[in-house]
Amino acid sequence: MHYIGVDVGGTQLRVALIDPQKGILDFESFPVPKNYDEGVEIILNTSKKFLNKSGQKIEAVGIALPGLVGEEVLISASNLPEWAEKPLVKDLQFVLKVPIKLVHDVAAAALGEATFNSKQNVFPFIYMIWGTGVGGCYIEKLVDTFHLHSFEVGHHILVKNGRPCKCGNTGCAEQYLGGKSLLERYGDLSQKSDEDPLWNEVAEYAAQTMLNMCAFYQAEQVIFGGGVITKRPFLLEMIRVKLTTLPKFLRLPPMSISTLNDRAGVLGAAANCWVSKI
Numbered sequence: 526m527h528y529i530g531v532d533v534g535g536t537q538l539r540v541a542l543i544d545p546q547k548g549i550l551d552f553e554s555f556p557v558p559k560n561y562d563e564g565v566e567i568i569l570n571t572s573k574k575f576l577n578k579s580g581q582k583i584e585a586v587g588i589a590l591p592g593l594v595g596e597e598v599l600i601s602a603s604n605l606p607e608w609a610e611k612p613l614v615k616d617l618q619f620v621l622k623v624p625i626k627l628v629h630d631v632a633a634a635a636l637g638e639a640t641f642n643s644k645q646n647v648f649p650f651i652y653m654i655w656g657t658g659v660g661g662c663y664i665e666k667l668v669d670t671f672h673l674h675s676f677e678v679g680h681h682i683l684v685k686n687g688r689p690c691k692c693g694n695t696g697c698a699e700q701y702l703g704g705k706s707l708l709e710r711y712g713d714l715s716q717k718s719d720e721d722p723l724w725n726e727v728a729e730y731a732a733q734t735m736l737n738m739c740a741f742y743q744a745e746q747v748i749f750g751g752g753v754i755t756k757r758p759f760l761l762e763m764i765r766v767k768l769t770t771l772p773k774f775l776r777l778p779p780m781s782i783s784t785l786n787d788r789a790g791v792l793g794a795a796a797n798c799w800v801s802k803i
Contacts, residue, residue, distance in 0.1 A: 526544070526545060526584050526799075527542060527543065527544055527550070527579065527581045527582070527583050527584065528542075528543045528544075528545070528583055528584055528585055528586070528587060528795040528798050528799070529541070529542060529543070529572045529575065529583055529585075529586040529587070529795065530543050530586075530587050530589075530790075530791035530792060530793070530794040530795030530796075531568055531586065531587065531588040531589065531791065531794055532588075532589045532630065532633065532634075532787075532790030532791045532794055533557060533564070533588065533589060533590050533591065533605070533608075533630070534557065534591070534630065534656070534657065534787075534790065535557070535591065535604055535656060535657025535658050535704070535705065536556065536557060536657050537554050537555065537556065537557060537787070538554070538555045538556070538557045538558070538564060538567060538568075539552070539553070539554045539555075539787065539788075539790065539791050540552070540553050540554075540555075540567070540568060540571040540572065540575075540791070541553075541788070541791040541792070541795070542575040542576075542579060542583075543791065543792060543795040545795075545796070545799060548641055548792065549788060549791070549792065550575075550579065551575045551578065551579070552788070552791070553571055554787075555567050555571075557604075557605070559605070559606075559607055560607055561607050561608045561611045561613075564608065565613070565616050565617065568586075568588075568617065569617065569620055569621070572586065572621060583621070583623055584623065584624075584798065584799075585623050585624040585625070585626060585798035585799075586617060586621060586623060586624070586625050586626070586798070587625075587626050587627075587628065587633070587793075587794035587795045587796070587797045587798045588613070588617075588625065588626070588627050588628070588794055589628055589629070589630040589632075589633035589634070589790045589791070589793065589794040589797075590602065590605075590608075590627060590628070590629065590630055591604060591605065591629075591630045591658065591660075592604075592605070592609075594627050594628065594629045595627070596614075596627065597612070597613065597614040597615065597627070598610055598611060598612065598613055598614070598627075599611070599613060599627070603691040603692060604657075604658070613625070613627070614627065624798065626797055626798050628793070628794060628797045629660075629662070629675040630654070630660070630790055631652060631653075631654045631660040631661060631662040631675050632662045632664075632673045632675045632793070632797075633789075633790050633791075633793035633794040633797060634652055634654055634662070634750050634783075634785075634789040634790045634793055635650075635652035635662040635664045635673060635748075635789075635793065636664070636671065636673065636792075636793035636796050636797055636800065637785055637788070637789035637790060637791070637792035637793030637794075637796060638650075638652055638748055638750075638783055638785060638789055638793070639664055639666065639671060639793075640792070640793070640796045640800060641785065641789075641792045641793075641796070642783075642784060642785060644784075645748075647745045647746050648664065648665055648666040648745065649663060649664060649665040649666075649742075649744050649745060650663075650664060650744050650745055650746045650747065650748055650778075651663050651664075651738065651742055651744045651746075651747045651748070651778075652664065652747075652748050652749075652750065652783075652789075653678065653738070653747060653748070653749050653750070653751075654749075654750050654751040655702060655731075655749055655750070655751040655753045655754045656703075656704050656750070656751030656752040656753055657703060657704045657705050657751075657752070658679055658699055658703050658704075658705070659678060659679030659698055659699045659702050659703050659734075659751075660675065660676075660677060660678060660679055661675070661676050661677075661678040661679075661738060661742075662674065662675045662676070663676065663742045663744065667803070669801055670801040670802065670803055671800055671801065671802050671803075672802070672803050673802065676741075676742075678698060678734060678737075678738055679697060679698050679699035679702070679703060680692050680694065680697045680698070680699060681697070681698055681734075681737060682694060682695075682696045682697065683696055683697065683698040683700075683701055683730060683733060683734060683737075684696035684700075684701065687700065687701070688700040688701070688706075698730065698734045701727070701730040702727065702730055702731055702734065702753070703753075704751075704752060704753045707727065707753065711723050714753075719757070719759050724757070724759075724760065724763065725763070727760070728760055728763035728764055728767060729767060731760065731763075731764050732763075732764045732767035732768050735747070735764060735768060735777075735780075736768065736771070736775070739775055739776075739777065739778070740775060743776070744778050745778055745779075746778045746779045746780070746781065747778050747779070747780045747781075748780075748781055748782070748783050749761065749780065749781070749782050749783065750782070750783040750785070750786075750789055752787075754782060755782055755783070755786060758782055761780055761781075761782060764780070765777075765780065
């Protein structure tokens with residue numbers, strides 16, 4: 526059996542042909558189009574291309590989306606306003622003639638980690654995406670059934686009366702940690718050395734976000750994904766150092782960086798088509 530996994534991220538739209546046992550068989554990535562029709566065309570054309578190459582039929586297509594996700598439409602997303610309330614499931618089903626399942630992007634990445642990382646057997650865990658935007662998902666495993674709870678950690682108030690956010694609030698964590706916000710504030714991060722003082726400030730905000738998150742979700746581990754931290758793994762140790770003194774009622778879980786990199790989303794979007802969830 527084969528599936529198509531699609532991950533519509535902050536900057537990249539990723540499409541993969543996936544075998545539940547073997548993982549990714551084919552993969553392509555494109556800049557995310559703001560225009561909905563262009564996005565649908567990319568998904569359809571790439572899916573057809575993979576199928577023609579493999580000669581296999583597909584069972585279903587799973588699509589990971591940011592923002593508020595419904596069963597058949599993207600309800601709202603600050604970075605994809607032209608995709609909102611468009612008949613995504615119907616448009617794809619009309620051409621591909623298979624089930625289409627939508628899932629929140631961070632939940633997809635967490636599910637990808639849970640189903641395709643052979644070393645991942647510690648539950649419950651939190652998957653925190655730290656890339657263009659910031660988001661979280663708490664995932665439990667009950668026998669062979671997953672329970673996922675996505676939460677907008679990037680849009681909790683980190684700084685009172687802080688920087689304005691596109692969500693309408695001020696002081697959201699995403700404005701201090703998200704890759705887009707960091708680019709606007711500090712310029713091209715690829716030109717910054719690991720010793721640049723800016724990373725100390727970023728780590729301070731990240732440590733406070735971790736502390737707030739752990740106050741609400743008692744997990745056995747936290748796994749990070751997303752380009753900001755996967756490209757700068759030294760940030761993980763900086764966060765650890767800043768969290769050595771915790772309130773007595775909190776326990777800092779082990780933290781690590783995902784080994785699936787930018788593939789977690791497509792893997793989880795596809796897995797969402799066959800795994801059991803509550």
